[in-house]
Amino acid sequence: MTQQAAKEVRKRTLFKKVLHILLKIIAAIVIAILLFVASVYTFNKVSTYSEQKRTEPYGQLVSVDGKQMNVSIQGKGEETVVLLPGYGTAAPALDFKPLITELSPFYKVVVVEPFGYGLSDQTEKERSTANIVSEIHEALQSLHIDRYILMGHSISGIYSLDYVNQYPDEVRAFIGLDSSVPTLKEEQTIDSSVTTPIKWFRNLGFHRIQLKLSTDPYEGLPYDQETKEQIDIFIRKNMYNNTQLNEAEHMNTNFTEAEKLSFPQNLPVLLFVQANNAATDQWVPEHEKQIKDSTHAEMVLMDAGHYLYRSHPQEISEKIKEFTTELK
Template sequence: MSKKWRKRLVKFLIFDLSLIIILLSTGLIYQQISSSQDEKTFTPPGKLYEVHGDKMHLYTGGEGDVTVVLASGWGTADPYVDYYPLYEKLAPDTKFAVYDRFGYGYSDRTDKKRDVDTVADELHELLQVSGQKPPYVLVAHSLGSLETLRFAQKYPDLVKGIVMIDGGNPEFYATGQDNLADTIGGFANQFRIKTGLFRLSMQVPAVVDASNANRNELKLVPEDLRKVDKTALLLNYGNANTIDELRETQRNAKTVIANKHPLSVPLTILTADYFGKPEPDWVKTQSEFKSWSTLSKQITVKDTEHYIHQYHPDIVADEILQIVKK
């Protein structure tokens, strides 16, 4: 290669490198400025309470002698929005409390490990410091099943009953080999988040619709709350606490299993039919989930995806209220 062409090649490489640096810098600035603006408008609808040295969010409503405690599944960026169709059904008949684990919704992020005992103890302290009164009917969606069962194991005298909304059987999670934590927490995905590429993609309506596909596209949620949900996702997606939850899933499931004894309170297991296309392993372990209580029942809810409460909140509310009124 001649010196002339070598110089041209060097110039091209310098130009390309400069362009990459400019684009990366622009993306980083876009992400930081946009996140700062979102944080100013992302105000808690409930109250923040100090729990283990950090602030934890709790949204309550309704009235009654029993409190329905709603635990979200993994990756549900804003439980307050996600559970809207359900607590609107519950409010006329009972008190409810939606809480945000650390790293979710309006709660702080914490440096404490997301092991199931810590998470259950945080919920216990939150309910105490916020003045909630037992008995509690615990409602859990998806991975929220683990902290809910562990809470019932540690504080059985406080629990009146449990409802699982397509909540996972601990035996299912204990044998899983999902590498989702490596994907969400990996370099490529974190690069998307920090450089604003993820935020930019969420400006495309089709992408937003796809992200809400298994939540019935949030059709039962008011438009203003859909915007709040999107903001929560942009602020919370891929943070260290949510990734640590995934990494701890198998270990947490084994902790719950190690302390297994049939509960003496009602356990209702609501299983999604996934519009006729469920995974066989999930179906099998959902049926086996009944062994976790001496007073259990399982109901398969038709025409639903994983977020059953976004499709048929009336069915979910009816099952919860049956336990509340016992």
């Protein structure tokens, strides 16, 4: 064998060794990734099963469109307040607890948990405003609740615009808890190309890691430890579920359709609004526009975050009592 040929043989041998080592490294990495994914998936399944056994039911289930919707009723006041949650609130009846505690001595407080929230079933029905509003109304009708003040947080402000126009003889007033306005919506449209990877992320259990790395949104707020533990369970139960993801896909359309709507001129409206919204300087002006033609409307600016009812329940309750006294 010539010297040149010997060099070529050594090169090929070295190349095969390097390739073999690289393939082993790649295989080891793939196996490690698969083992990690399998561990996360298994841990999620075991934890979910354990959490289901520790879930403490609350409220009552009512039949709506062939499914079960959870409704919590507390207090025995003559005036009824119906509370609707913001998007993605894991357990609305527990999340609203500080405000309910303040209101229930004076009002009958009804928290409706739409499909996909709290203890309510999920649904395959499209999450259009029309469907959501119809379902909430059906739940209230089944409980013979037909005269009330409607109060909504965040995106429920969009649904409530439709609701108060659909059922003007039932809604005595609307109260917004930093409620969304139709003119301020996300620029990006969410569709299946966004939600499909999120479903995989959730189904494999990676949402638990996300939550583990996130800060506690209830830290330092007036929630007892038992309530916080239950909310924590419901966050893991309902986070990124199919019903809520479908609602996200309809969000842009629901906002656009709401642009055609306004509060009835004679409907009393009280808006609690955060004074300094970090995302836009139009938050306060757009809320002002919403009530400019109302004959009985008021806006209360608050030095608080978006979930202002968590941090300022007493202040909100006192103002609501003052506002509703004027309705009588």
